[in-house]
Amino acid sequence: MSAISPPAERLWWKHPIDRVEGMWIGIAFVWSMVMFFMMVYWHMYGGQNLSTETYKTTPEQFTVKAQAMVDQYTVRTEVDGQYPVVAPPVGSDVYMIARLWNFWPILQLEKGQTYRLHLTSLDYNHGFSLQPANINIQIVPGYEHVVTVTPNQSGTYSVVCNEYCGIGHHTMVGRIYVK
Amino acid sequence: MSTATTYRTCPRSGLQFESQAEKLMLANAVAAVVFLLIGGLLAIGVVLTRWPSIHWLEADTFYKVLTAHGIDMLIFWIIFFEIAVLYFCSSTLLRCRLATPKIAWTAFALMVIGAVMNNVAVYQGGSSVMMTSYVPMMAAPHFYLGLILFAVGALIACFVFLGTLVVAKAEKTYQGSVPLVTFGAITATIIAVFTIVSGAIILVPTFLLSIGVIDKVDPLVYRTIWWAFGHSSQQINVSAHISIWYAVAAIAFGARPMSERVSRGAFLLYILFLQLASAHHLLADPGLSTEWKVVNTSYFMYFAVLASMIHGLTVPGAMEVAQRQKGYNKGLFEWLRKAPWGTPTFSGVFISIIGFGFLGGISGVMMGTEQLNMIIHNTIYVPGHFHATVVIGTTLSFMALTYFLIPVLFKREMIAPTLAKWQPYLFGLSMYGFCLVMMGAGTLGVSRRHWDMAFQGSALAYEWPGAAYMMMGLVGVMGIAAIAGGAIYIYVTVGSLLWGKKLDQGQVSSTPTPVPATAPAAAVQTYGSSGMVAPGSFVLAIIFLVAFVLYYFINWKYLSQLWGLS
Ligand code: HEM
Ligand SMILES: [Cu+2]
Ligand SMILES: [Cu+2]
Numbered sequence: 001m002s003a004i005s006p007p008a009e010r011l012w013w014k015h016p017i018d019r020v021e022g023m024w025i026g027i028a029f030v031w032s033m034v035m036f037f038m039m040v041y042w043h044m045y046g047g048q049n050l051s052t053e054t055y056k057t058t059p060e061q062f063t064v065k066a067q068a069m070v071d072q073y074t075v076r077t078e079v080d081g082q083y084p085v086v087a088p089p090v091g092s093d094v095y096m097i098a099r100l101w102n103f104w105p106i107l108q109l110e111k112g113q114t115y116r117l118h119l120t121s122l123d124y125n126h127g128f129s130l131q132p133a134n135i136n137i138q139i140v141p142g143y144e145h146v147v148t149v150t151p152n153q154s155g156t157y158s159v160v161c162n163e164y165c166g167i168g169h170h171t172m173v174g175r176i177y178v179k
Numbered sequence: 180m181s182t183a184t185t186y187r188t189c190p191r192s193g194l195q196f197e198s199q200a201e202k203l204m205l206a207n208a209v210a211a212v213v214f215l216l217i218g219g220l221l222a223i224g225v226v227l228t229r230w231p232s233i234h235w236l237e238a239d240t241f242y243k244v245l246t247a248h249g250i251d252m253l254i255f256w257i258i259f260f261e262i263a264v265l266y267f268c269s270s271t272l273l274r275c276r277l278a279t280p281k282i283a284w285t286a287f288a289l290m291v292i293g294a295v296m297n298n299v300a301v302y303q304g305g306s307s308v309m310m311t312s313y314v315p316m317m318a319a320p321h322f323y324l325g326l327i328l329f330a331v332g333a334l335i336a337c338f339v340f341l342g343t344l345v346v347a348k349a350e351k352t353y354q355g356s357v358p359l360v361t362f363g364a365i366t367a368t369i370i371a372v373f374t375i376v377s378g379a380i381i382l383v384p385t386f387l388l389s390i391g392v393i394d395k396v397d398p399l400v401y402r403t404i405w406w407a408f409g410h411s412s413q414q415i416n417v418s419a420h421i422s423i424w425y426a427v428a429a430i431a432f433g434a435r436p437m438s439e440r441v442s443r444g445a446f447l448l449y450i451l452f453l454q455l456a457s458a459h460h461l462l463a464d465p466g467l468s469t470e471w472k473v474v475n476t477s478y479f480m481y482f483a484v485l486a487s488m489i490h491g492l493t494v495p496g497a498m499e500v501a502q503r504q505k506g507y508n509k510g511l512f513e514w515l516r517k518a519p520w521g522t523p524t525f526s527g528v529f530i531s532i533i534g535f536g537f538l539g540g541i542s543g544v545m546m547g548t549e550q551l552n553m554i555i556h557n558t559i560y561v562p563g564h565f566h567a568t569v570v571i572g573t574t575l576s577f578m579a580l581t582y583f584l585i586p587v588l589f590k591r592e593m594i595a596p597t598l599a600k601w602q603p604y605l606f607g608l609s610m611y612g613f614c615l616v617m618m619g620a621g622t623l624g625v626s627r628r629h630w631d632m633a634f635q636g637s638a639l640a641y642e643w644p645g646a647a648y649m650m651m652g653l654v655g656v657m658g659i660a661a662i663a664g665g666a667i668y669i670y671v672t673v674g675s676l677l678w679g680k681k682l683d684q685g686q687v688s689s690t691p692t693p694v695p696a697t698a699p700a701a702a703v704q705t706y707g708s709s710g711m712v713a714p715g716s717f718v719l720a721i722i723f724l725v726a727f728v729l730y731y732f733i734n735w736k737y738l739s740q741l742w743g744l745s
Binding site: 017 | 239242272353358359397428430433435465481485488550552558626632643694711716728731735744
């Protein structure tokens, strides 16, 4: 006679649906569709969609490209010369390496300009967590992810690693300046 | 009758327990509680380290403890308990013997060996890889082997459950269809089989990698298949605890589902669509297409969310209908005010339903939205969300069910009933707070699985806003309160088992008494066209919807202010 006994009516699938249930199913269905099409809508009209442009890569290949950018566009260094600060041309391909336990190099971008940011990891999974904007992207070794970014505010941004990557995980912080 | 066994009819509940099934339920439930205890002790270390002004453990200990906390709680506590629930939903509810008890004991032994082996690996160090164990970061071989053995044991137990359904059918111990609660358990089992197979597909190669038999497992492939296992396993929990909600509605109120068709249909949607959800965890990943992400993360147009929203109405609805039939008819909410709030079985389930829906459900759908995921991925928002689902939803439901089982299955009088009465409130409500402040800190960007938000020793340290520190302090306070609530549960359960007054076990017989055929209740015919049988639940559902819609669009607004991304 209850949910822990077999249904009293053998033909339970012919059970009428109460109005409370019928209405709620209707409402919930409409809401589900709204949420589904919201994602599609944002791809057409929204300004924040994660790119899916991805290439297979190796630590060597990626390092060569990042090094070339650093050699050409470094404007100064920070932390006793450990971190080059690179100001690549507007619209160009920019590279950021994630590895145990830093992000390299420091980038200097211009507000309102668009860049193709290439991300990869040389070892484990890492996380690209841009603060204080709070944009979070997974970094997977072996895959070069190209994300098109347009900073909309100037300031100093930090890149916090938010994928656990071992004992030095909490020291893994990078930086992006937006002028 | 093929095997010699006995059947005991519990004088307090009328439920009939077959002796083998009863022992197995007890063993699995006790193993579950042991892992909850270990996981709870580990939670002290996790929480007191993430509380910034205490920052207790060293980094390597913290990561070790966090790895073990996640696995002991999410996998061992929950699955041991679920196996007990499966045996209950088959052998007890259908009043039949358990199929192949020897094999069921083998399954139990494998699970225990696996769980112990995995724990040993973690404490030995060198396996602090978190429960997700993403390659190429590697743990010791027995870390994976332990998980594999445990999974094999759980899979065998699933088949024992299915076999028991066959026994009941063959021996005609019930008529018609299985009860709704058993139907929910079948849903959980089907999802479990899919889940465990996915787990094997990825953990076996990773184990082989760890002993050097193969030399590479692709990190992205690993993530994709691991989450087919990791997320689906959460759907097992959802199906299991929703079944328990229906069961408790039946036990506490004699409630029956408003409509079998709707409730069973909703479980069916789970089977059809839940497996797709692994995409939730991969929304911020490279290499996967947008179409794949959108279709999968929404369980193909949110049909599983639809199912959960249906249960969210029909469980309280069933309680409301039962209460109204007892005459609690005044206004919208007399049925709820006059509910047995002092009975922990009921209060636990009700706190679980509300918390699971409002905190776990809404946050889960928000973070599972393809673009919105970027504002929370890997922040402490994520544990905030899933403590609302697996702790408030699953764990609290299991606790509530335990209070029912102490006299019925353990045959003991509950010790400390007053403590037990308050336990769901302390545990549940502090967990509400805990989840909310974790979500708050996550909205500010604070990372999960992170030893030090001050970034000691980093050349480019970032300074979190003061509010983030305050939230993490509150995570500590609320977390400790929840741990105290968990400790009371363990004290009451273990204490009752050890020192509780022994209760009459009831009539024992060598043959099962079949489930009596029930005549259709009068209400069956009157449901439907009469309409609006549960207006109070409907109002609750609408409040839920309003909260959901507002929160959903607030997050889009927040997203729209970020850097342009394309
Ligand atoms: C009793 C109170 C509990 C407290 C205070 C607590 C506290 C925490 C905290 C603070 C974290 C996040 C740490 C971080 O990411 O840095 C965490 C992680 C976790 N907790 Fe709990 N927890 C409790 C109970 C539970 C229960 C009952 C379950 C499961 C049923 C559970 C499952 C998990 C899982 C799966 C993780 C993630 C581990 C990982 O990131 O790999 N917790 N817990
Ligand atoms: Cu990292
Ligand atoms: Cu990291």
